[in-house]
Amino acid sequence: MSYGTQVRDELRAPGRELRRAIPQVYEGYKQLHDSALESGALDAKTTELIALAIAVSKEVTAASPITPRRPSGTAPPSRRQPRP
Template identity: 55%
Template sequence: MSGEKDYAARIAGIGAYMAELRKATPPMMQGFHALSKGAMAAGAIDAKTKELIALAIGVSQRCDGCIGFHGKALVELGATREEVAEMLGVCVYMGGGPALMYAADALRAYDQFAAARTAT
């Protein structure tokens, strides 16, 4: 696994410092939490589709943390590897080579979280 990203460790580290931000900037973090909760709530678009969109944006924005958090959420929501891979194909189509690099990492993140879920 040399050189590979460990997405569980990555989001754990980010989560720890999000807790620090909550202490340092409570109003901002409360506002972000409310925004997140409102945006991701199931409505006309179901939660899994919203997470697929969020992961696609994470890939296009080259955000490792976003890839980790949304990849994990997709596993928890029961998204299949095929659904994730198909969405990543659209990311590559729209974003070219840079999106391809992060799409490969997004599939790695999904696989890591899926394997961890299967192991427990």
């Protein structure tokens, strides 16, 4: 079983509980999702491809060795204060 499948399986029950607890929020999200993917200025396929590209680029940027993450609270090397 892949990690993604495992996570999805673990979140299934809590997701159902949350959906039962706040059905109006889930209905609102569904309406927003459906409206966003509705054909209009862009067809549904193009909209889905753009959403996929955004999701992939966010993940790639976060894990990219080109833009390494600094520990929280540290400044870029050019802005660090000299050590005493």
